[in-house]
Amino acid sequence: xxxxxxxxxxxxxxxxEISGRKIKISSGNATLEFEHHPSVIxxxxxxxxxxxVTVDDKHMNSKPVLAxxxxxxxxxxxxxxxxxxxxxxxxxxxxxxxNATLAGQxxxxxxGFANTIAVPIPQGVDVTVDKQNITVKGAxxxxxxxxxxxxxxxxKPEPYNGKGIKYxxxxxxxxxxxxxxx
Numbered sequence: 001x002x003x004x005x006x007x008x009x010x011x012x013x014x015x016x017e018i019s020g021r022k023i024k025i026s027s028g029n030a031t032l033e034f035e036h037h038p039s040v041i042x043x044x045x046x047x048x049x050x051x052x053v054t055v056d057d058k059h060m061n062s063k064p065v066l067a068x069x070x071x072x073x074x075x076x077x078x079x080x081x082x083x084x085x086x087x088x089x090x091x092x093x094x095x096x097x098x099n100a101t102l103a104g105q106x107x108x109x110x111x112g113f114a115n116t117i118a119v120p121i122p123q124g125v126d127v128t129v130d131k132q133n134i135t136v137k138g139a140x141x142x143x144x145x146x147x148x149x150x151x152x153x154x155x156k157p158e159p160y161n162g163k164g165i166k167y168x169x170x171x172x173x174x175x176x177x178x179x180x181x182x
Contacts, residue, residue, distance in 0.1 A: 009053070014080050160177050
């Protein structure tokens with residue numbers, strides 16, 4: 001039995017609409033949609049302003065369905081946090097001559113290659129650049145994390161000089177390098 005799946009999802013300021021298997025959660029100008037697995041049941045309790053995720057009794061012995069139970073609840077909880085507060089990832093560009101600029105719907109990165117790398121910004125993600133710092137914000141946790149990972153993967157921080165793109169809270173483990181002399 002899923003301990004996480006049994007907990008109801010508090011909506012708070014968010015509103016939820018359920019039509020069949022599609023769930024639409026909105027608050028202010030942010031709206032997210034999700035279509036859950038057919039073996040999982042999601043119900044809306046309007047009195048308590050909560051979403052409850054359950055599974056049929058016939059699926060209680062199925063491990064994949066029980067895993068989907070907790071996963072569905074976690075995705076719905078992330079959607080509620082996303083539309084009310086939003087998600088944010090901060091990246092730092094470290095290195096001499098390394099920089100990032102915004103050009104329309106692209107993030108241009110100069111990170112030691114011959115050409116500038118243009119990373120397209122997905123819909124629903126806001127990117128701001130301040131000198132060597134990149135801030136990625138959005139309502140969808142998956143899109144924000146994926147875009148931040150793609151930007152970091154263009155030039156991962158290297159262990160000898162620490163140059164590259166890293167998360168703001170990431171610690172780069174440094175190596176000593178070669179020693180000269182006797």
